[in-house]
Amino acid sequence: MSQPSEELQLASRLQESRLQESWLRERTDVGRNFRDFVVNTRQKLGHVRESTKGIQGRPVELFSNHVQLRSCSQRNLYKYNVIYTPGIEDGRKREALLSELEKLLGKCHIYDGNYLLLPHPLGEMKKEAVSKVNDKPVKITFELSRELQTTSPDCLRYYNILFRKSSNTWLYAQSWDLDTHTSNLIYRLEIWCGYVTSVLPYETGLTLCADVIHKVLRMETAYDLISRIHEKAEGKDVKEKIFKKLVGSSVLTKYNNKTYRVDDIAWKMSPRSKFIKSDGSEISFVDYYRERYGTVVTTFNQPLLITKGKWKKSLQDTLHQPIMLVPELCHLTGLTDDMRKDYGMMRDLSNHMRMNPKERQYKLLQLIDDLRRNKTVQKELQDWNLELKTKFLALSGRTLREVRIHQGRRMFDNHNADWSKITRDVPLLRAISLDHWLIIYTKGDYGSALTLHQNLQQVTPKMGITLRNAKLLEADNTVESFISTLEKHASPKPQMVLFLLPTDNKEIYDGIKRHLCIYCPIPSQCVLRRTLGKPRTLLTIATKIAQQMNCKLGGALWTVDIGLQNAMFVGIDCFHDIVHQQKSVAGFVASIDSDLTQWFSQCIVQQSGQELVKGLTTCLHNALKFWYEQHSSLPYSIIVYRDGVGDGQLQALIDQELKQMESYLEDVCRGQNVRLTFIVVKKRINTRFFLKKPENGTLNPPPGTVIDLEVTRTEWYDFFIVSQFVKEGTVSPTHYNVIHDTLYLSPDAVQSLTYKLCHMYYNFSGVIRVPAPCHYAHKLAYLVGQSLHQEPHESLSKHLFYL
Known part of the structure; x- marks a missing residue:
């Protein structure tokens, strides 16, 4: 059941003109999810026009979570x-x-x-x-x-409308099975299980992709949160604290089982405020909810929450006015920071929500069976000459060879995509001596600081790191005290500052990082006291801390044989600043050596909503400058991995970002034809793959599994890679789309290259889900967007200071 439009509209006399203008600018554009599918990038890639399929690797038989949707007539x-x-x-x-x-x-x-x-x-x-x-x-x-034609991309939007037409008889884009939600009274949480679906065209034809999703609902309303902050704040900055807690969060209204994002708070309004219904009559929110839903609002002295809303396709021409929500009727979703720190609760949640491949496939098969048994669904499909098949799509994949890890003078195989244990006592690829450094701790933590220092001295000799004695300094647990203590001992300038923090207070962490990344550029390491609470793991933790500090100082842990000479690898990702909501941050990270152990990092702060980056040429210019300083020549090729591209932005990405880089290289590198390959990376996908194993049932595909047929696009040079090994749950593949390639990489080459790059992220001794430059760019953009809110000092640009 959906809310009527009158609920979504405010009387014009209640609207502030500034907000109204912004709402009108932000109308949702219909069909953006399907625009990418009409962009044919493969037609310009002559070397893969005939085939985008690789041949290397061991064949494996797989199932996907796609079901064919066949057209029964022409x-x-x-x-x-x-x-x-x-x-x-x-x-x-x-x-x-x-x-x-x-x-x-x-x-x-x-x-x-x-x-x-x-x-x-x-x-x-x-x-x-x-x-x-x-x-x-x-x-x-x-x-x-x-x-x-029934397979026309123009029909995709309508097929998806068809599949979410009525929540009573159909599933919809995100549906929640209200009969299977689990209540946990101990943690005051509800876990709702549901489905996400989409109809899209692939090489095999139209398919319905379905996956299981979960939502965590807290047994607490937005009004409960507002009241609790009022009680604790004692009148000081109450509105600001409520704003920080609520704005940007998601809430669920049980009267219609819909989820909304809170974008603002209308402090001058209350449930007694009135709005104009579509028939021109005026009604208060209190009366509306009682008449429309039989829901009684009991507290009148509460503000209203504002959400810009996700407009339905049938409302594309309706003025984009806000949705007003009553806090008392809005249940909070997701987990708080305190909840995430509760190991027992997170373990219990994981047991409920993490489904292994066999459980996930069984749940999805139930869904498909329900759809086929539903007479209303079948009648509607027949009217549109469509037939939903009974089985998930079976296809072949290939598992690439294990990638060898080079650390110091030794090489290792990465069994189960993890080499943390076998490389722990081996010298690093490039160890940096730490001669002058500080450890700053708070009152009562001298013993913990001394123990950490001793453990670091114990593990670093095997790593090849020369570690001199640190100066141990005590400070109060405030940003001001940490900074003043540092400044008193900042001459000569230390190589590294380690802060031992009693709690994970975000304001203190942000204050420290802002000072040391912007005003006084020094690599820093923050360690929580509770991390050192288990004596049995202290040496393991000390090893990890020593590795991070070595990387932040310009050292290197390991490398892999990429197999491509004189190539620069670039990662780009975006993050939206949660404090300065009018800004977003783009991270740009580029390799500047042939072993992929040195990286240039720069970020661009731009207006919010700009997923596409405008200042790429500046970043690329600076990266090439550092490369030239190292090699006395330009790279032969540049391979870009672009993450964080929103649905429907593929053509804009080609027209803007790709064109920026092409034009710059043509203008600046006239004497040398620098080849450019541009790959779009997508993590937020619903496609899953399951390994067929008659003797063991359904399993996750092994790390390095590549899928480049059946569920790929004929118009694209695309493929999936399952790069990780997961012990619990279902592994998630990553989708790659090569949109430009003057290096003429074969499918085998680009797939192998991409998988190898997933081994080069220095904050984890294992394979990650995306190529390392992508994840570095994300970490950079995340730090700036979460903590710094402005560009870091340029002297840090050749250090992985954001690990």
Whole structure:
């Protein structure tokens, strides 16, 4: 059941003009998820025009979580533009008027707010009908826009509308099975299990992709949180503290089982405030919820929450006005920082939510079986000449060879994508001596600081690190005290400062990082006291800390044989600043040596909502400058891995970011033809793969499994890689799309190269989900967006200071 439009609209006299302008600018654009699928990048890549399939590796048989959606006939579909005279802004009213024209249109039709899709023609290019709204006539004109084949990308939007048409008989984009949610009274949480689905075209044809998802719902409302802050704050900065806790969070309203993101708080409004309904009458929020949902609001002295909302496709022409929510009716979702620190609770949650491949596949098979048994679903599919197959798509993959790790003078195989134990007592690839450094601790933690110092001295000789005695200094647990203590002992400038913190207070951490990354650029390491609480693991923890400090000083832990000479690797990712909401941060990280052990890092702070980066040429110029200083020449090739690209932005990425880099290289590198390969990385996908094992049932694919057929696109040079090994749960693949390639890399070469790069992230002695430059760029953008809020000092640009 969906909320009526009047609930979403405020009377104009209650709106602040500044907010209204921003809401109007941020109208949701329909169909963005499907725009990427009409972008044909493969046609310009002559070397893979015939085939994008690799051959290297050991063949493995897999299942996916895709089910074929087959067209049963070659009949066309008909798309009509629908015009209302006089115009009607309310999308739901427009749709309701069409429902009254069943004799003309038939029961089988899909409307997206502007266009109507029918499985049959209306007989004329232009057809008119008359209906009534409030006893006033409305002329509805249907103009044939085009005939479509059932596999046309233009139909994707309508198929997805079809599959989320009614929550009573169908599943929808994100649906929650209310009968299977679990309540945990100890932690005051509810865990809801649901599904996420999409219909998209692949090489094998149209498929329905379905996956299991979970949502954590706290047994606490937004009003409970507001009241608790009021009680503790004692009138000091109450609104600011409430704003920080609520804005950006997600809430769920149980009266309609919908999730909303809180974008602002209307302090001057309350549940007694009134708004204008679509019929022109005025009603208070209290009365509306009682009449519409039978829900009683008991507290009148509370502000309202503002959400910009995710508009349905049928509302694309409706003015983008805010949704106002009553805090008392909004349940908080997700976990607090305190909850995440509770190991027992996180373990219990994981047991509920982490499904192994066999459990996940069984749950999805139940869903497909339910859809096939549902007569309403089957009737609707038949009306559209569609048939949903009974089994998940079976396909072949290939498992690449294990990548050898080079550390010092030794080489290691990475069994189960983890080499933490076998390399622990081996000299590092490049060890940096630590001669002058500080450990700053708080009162009562001298013993912990001394123990940590001794453990570091114990583990570093085997790593090849010369570690001199640190100066141990005591400070109060405030940013000011930490900084003043540091400044008193900052001459000569220390190589490294280690802070032993009693708690993970974000304000203190941010203050320390801001000072040492912006105003007084020194590599720093923050260690929580509780991390040192288990004596049996102290040496392991000390080893990890020593490795991190070595990297931040410019050292290197290990390398792999990339197999590509004179190549620069670049990672780009974006992160939205949670404090300065008008800004987003783009991280740019580039290798500047042939072993991928030295990296140049720079970030760009830009306006919020700009996923596409405008200042790439500056970053690329600086990276090439450092490369030239090292090699006295430019690289032969540059391979870019771009993460964090939103749905529907592929063409814009080609037109803007890729064009920026191409133009710059053409202008600056005229004497040397620097080759450019640009790869889009996507982690947020719902595709899963399961390994067929008759004797053991369904398992995760092994690390290094590549899938480059069946669920890839004919218009793209794309593939999936399962790079990680997971002991619990279902592994998640990563999708790669090569959109530009003047290096002419073969499928085997780009797949192998990508998998090898997943071994080069120095903060984890194992394989990660994305290539290392991507994750470095994410860590950089995350630190700046979360803590610094401005660009770091340029003297740190050749150090991995953000690990």
